[in-house]
Amino acid sequence: MTDTPLLIVILAAGKGTRMRSAVPKVLHQVAGRSLLGHVIAAAQSAAATRIAVVVGPGMDDVRKEAVKLAPGAEVFVQTEQRGTANALLAARPALAAHSGNVVVLCGDTPLLTAATIAATEVRLGQSDIVVVGFEATDPAGYGRVLTDAYGHVYAIREHKDASEAERTVRFSNSGVMGFRSGRMLEVLDAIGSANANSEFYLTDAVEIGRQKGLSIGSVSTHERETQGVNDRAQLASVEFDWQAHKRAGVMAGGATLVAPETVYFSFDTVIGQDVVIEPFVVFGPGVTVGNNVTIRAFTHIVGADRKIATGARIGDGVDLGPFSRIRPGADLGKGVHVGNFVEVKNAVLEAGAKANHLSYLGDARVGAGANIGAGTITCNYDGFNKHHTDIGAGAFIGSNTALVAPVKVGDGAIIGAGSVIAKDVAADALAITRAPHEERPGWAAKFRTMMARRKK
Ligand code: UD1
Ligand code: CA
Numbered sequence: 001m002t003d004t005p006l007l008i009v010i011l012a013a014g015k016g017t018r019m020r021s022a023v024p025k026v027l028h029q030v031a032g033r034s035l036l037g038h039v040i041a042a043a044q045s046a047a048a049t050r051i052a053v054v055v056g057p058g059m060d061d062v063r064k065e066a067v068k069l070a071p072g073a074e075v076f077v078q079t080e081q082r083g084t085a086n087a088l089l090a091a092r093p094a095l096a097a098h099s100g101n102v103v104v105l106c107g108d109t110p111l112l113t114a115a116t117i118a119a120t121e122v123r124l125g126q127s128d129i130v131v132v133g134f135e136a137t138d139p140a141g142y143g144r145v146l147t148d149a150y151g152h153v154y155a156i157r158e159h160k161d162a163s164e165a166e167r168t169v170r171f172s173n174s175g176v177m178g179f180r181s182g183r184m185l186e187v188l189d190a191i192g193s194a195n196a197n198s199e200f201y202l203t204d205a206v207e208i209g210r211q212k213g214l215s216i217g218s219v220s221t222h223e224r225e226t227q228g229v230n231d232r233a234q235l236a237s238v239e240f241d242w243q244a245h246k247r248a249g250v251m252a253g254g255a256t257l258v259a260p261e262t263v264y265f266s267f268d269t270v271i272g273q274d275v276v277i278e279p280f281v282v283f284g285p286g287v288t289v290g291n292n293v294t295i296r297a298f299t300h301i302v303g304a305d306r307k308i309a310t311g312a313r314i315g316d317g318v319d320l321g322p323f324s325r326i327r328p329g330a331d332l333g334k335g336v337h338v339g340n341f342v343e344v345k346n347a348v349l350e351a352g353a354k355a356n357h358l359s360y361l362g363d364a365r366v367g368a369g370a371n372i373g374a375g376t377i378t379c380n381y382d383g384f385n386k387h388h389t390d391i392g393a394g395a396f397i398g399s400n401t402a403l404v405a406p407v408k409v410g411d412g413a414i415i416g417a418g419s420v421i422a423k424d425v426a427a428d429a430l431a432i433t434r435a436p437h438e439e440r441p442g443w444a445a446k447f448r449t450m451m452a453r454r455k456k
Helices: 036-045 060-069 084-089 093-096 114-123 184-189 204-211 230-252 444-456
Strands: 006-012 050-055 072-078 101-106 129-135 144-147 152-159 171-180 216-220 255-256 275-276 287-289 313-314 337-349 356-364 377-379 387-391 403-406 407-409
Touching: 006 036, 006 084, 006 093, 036 050, 036 101, 036 114, 060 072, 060 084, 072 093, 084 093, 084 184, 084 204, 084 255, 084 356, 093 184, 101 114, 114 129, 114 171, 152 204, 152 216, 171 184, 171 204, 204 216, 204 377, 230 255, 387 403, 403 407
Parallel strands: 006 050, 006 101, 050 072, 129 216, 255 275, 287 313, 337 356, 356 377, 356 387, 377 403, 387 407
Antiparallel strands: 101 171, 129 171, 144 152, 144 171
């Protein structure tokens, strides 16, 4: 980060044909967030003064995503895909209005970090144009960053246009470039399309800039940060890398992952200290986990979706799973137990509440220390609207109870097993709605004898 104002331009006009999708490439997700969202987040953590996004014609959903995540972002349309320089020039009004540094990113490289952007800014303190390169394991397909005998960068040669000798260079262009705004437009306007693809290559800015007497610098980054997504296999490979990095971070933060490779996090998952996560646990967006929590195998936790954005909070000391399903708006207080086949949605379970088996708790409050028996269901939906269930502190809900919302069970009340509770229950009362027990001595034996006779 420097004091110089920073404009970040994200190129995202590519159609992404190889994804074979009705969804624009940059809206595909890694760790629960769009590729574009990851790049915008990096731009934001690099403290960009302004963000501009270049989209293709008709990419209204990409525009919406950009403006949702970066409300001040300017969105430009590149009418025809004529290369990366042409794409950048679609943002001409933003470039012309900006005085300071400009960093160009690609919308399909979600692993790029703010640190690389910051390093580019620092290098712009000495050079007019900065190329971000990396040592490619296999450089085929990348533009090669060419340096002279003194180590000065003089050109980037696209693979298709490179000579045999140039193709032996492994230092490759990541696609991230930095410019000082001063003579940037002059350089961009001088770029032509006389190359193997007949495209306007942004990479030609290096050679042209040098001819114009501008200074060129480079910084290097790790190959993993530059990984682009062009097809579904690369999408999976980027997800793989992202998860590996996140798991390492979670473990470094003091959590035990018994089988790290089976646990999937979201871009915003927060995990506390001394948390134990057993195998096969999945975190969707918007989940915060406190300290000393145990999450047992096969638990699925999603904190936010399109309807409920509040997230899910798993408080300190919670014991969760195996096979629990925690959904948006769930708030599990200190020491809560939620066990197998229990689903919690938009519900607060206050400290020490327990729902250990086979329940649905939706649109509800469960007071501190209350016990929810196996098979208890909050009947929250009448086919049109959702209704609330309120269970008081210390209440005991017998097994297989249906709580027909809206309904309240007072503090300390006991509900008999198998009840259907459609009216409020007072504090400390006992409520039972099941039919009285009826018993006919010997009936079953007589019945069997009768049936056996009929068969003959
Ligand atoms: C580009 C670089 C190459 C580098 C590689 C790194 C150029 C000419 N080449 O090649 O040196 O090694 O990235 O991955 O820049 N885009 C538009 N409009 C266009 C063309 C592209 O918006 O008309 C966007 C794409 O959506 C993408 C980015 O620019 O986000 C890069 O374009 P792409 O076609 O993937 O470039 P590469 O051939 O991979
Ligand atoms: Ca690419």
